[in-house]
Amino acid sequence: MTSALPCAPSGGGKPPLRRQIQVDTYLRIARSLRRLSKLMNVLTDAELDRLIPLLSERRFDARQLLFSAGEVPERVFLLLKGRVKLYHISSNGKEVIIDIAAKGDLVGDMAILEGEDHTVYARALDDTVVVTICWEDFFHLVQHSPGLAFTMAEIMARRLSGVQRTLMNLVSKPVSGRLADALLDRVDGEDVRLGLTHEELGQTIGTSRETVTALLSRFVTLGAIESTSDGYRLVNEELLREISSGAVTVSPRHPARGQPTAPKS
Numbered sequence: 001m002t003s004a005l006p007c008a009p010s011g012g013g014k015p016p017l018r019r020q021i022q023v024d025t026y027l028r029i030a031r032s033l034r035r036l037s038k039l040m041n042v043l044t045d046a047e048l049d050r051l052i053p054l055l056s057e058r059r060f061d062a063r064q065l066l067f068s069a070g071e072v073p074e075r076v077f078l079l080l081k082g083r084v085k086l087y088h089i090s091s092n093g094k095e096v097i098i099d100i101a102a103k104g105d106l107v108g109d110m111a112i113l114e115g116e117d118h119t120v121y122a123r124a125l126d127d128t129v130v131v132t133i134c135w136e137d138f139f140h141l142v143q144h145s146p147g148l149a150f151t152m153a154e155i156m157a158r159r160l161s162g163v164q165r166t167l168m169n170l171v172s173k174p175v176s177g178r179l180a181d182a183l184l185d186r187v188d189g190e191d192v193r194l195g196l197t198h199e200e201l202g203q204t205i206g207t208s209r210e211t212v213t214a215l216l217s218r219f220v221t222l223g224a225i226e227s228t229s230d231g232y233r234l235v236n237e238e239l240l241r242e243i244s245s246g247a248v249t250v251s252p253r254h255p256a257r258g259q260p261t262a263p264k265s
Contacts, residue, residue, distance in 0.1 A: 082128030
């Protein structure tokens with residue numbers, strides 16, 4: 001993104017205009033990275049000085065692959081704009097979404113830190129802009145930055161917790177409860193911002209596009225959500241939470257009529 005800055009000239013007076021432009025550019029990049037990502041915010045000024053010259057910017061079109069499962073990891077990606085889905089492909093060819101990375105998130109770091117090939121695919125959902133760093137430089141930075149190493153440990157712990165929660169939901173909740181969870185996670189004020197197609201939403205909760213579409217229609221009929229021109233609006237949060245908890249069951253196979261009833265004990 002930028003080259004390393006030369007040492008400031010000794011003596012007083014204003015720096016040359018060219019150097020002032022370099023300094024301004026450097027400071028803009030540093031401030032931007034620190035605002036963007038907690039990971040960058042833990043770096044000291046000296047660590048950030050060493051990092052910025054190692055970064056390069058890349059752009060990916062929507063649907064473009066960043067990397068594939070089985071590839072040898074080469075770079076770590078920090079998202080500046082857009083979203084990236086991380087997913088497996090099951091033995092029957094279906095995609096199973098593991099995570100959705102957004103602005104400020106790292107992608108590709110797990111394989112590098114584990115010393116293994118990539119175990120997931122990473123594909124841009126939108127037009128995406130990233131800064132990248134080669135794995136040798138990133139690993140060296142983690143080894144020599146206590147703050148960065150601790151933050152990476154926190155990130156991994158949250159990821160592991162998220163995977164465990166997803167697995168528990170898959171084995172313990174009906175699909176209607178898993179979909180209600182997904183909607184509650186995407187509530188922004190009164191709006192429910194899916195940010196995914198019905199097929200992609202199904203891939204995050206272990207079901208088909210047809211089931212997601214049918215259940216969303218049932219939720220609308222029951223009055224939990226309301227369809228809008230650009231998505232859905234939350235109407236009855238209490239009902240949606242009852243569906244999430246399993247206190248109210250909703251079938252994707254049978255149209256909903258009237259108010260739902262709790263399952264028989």
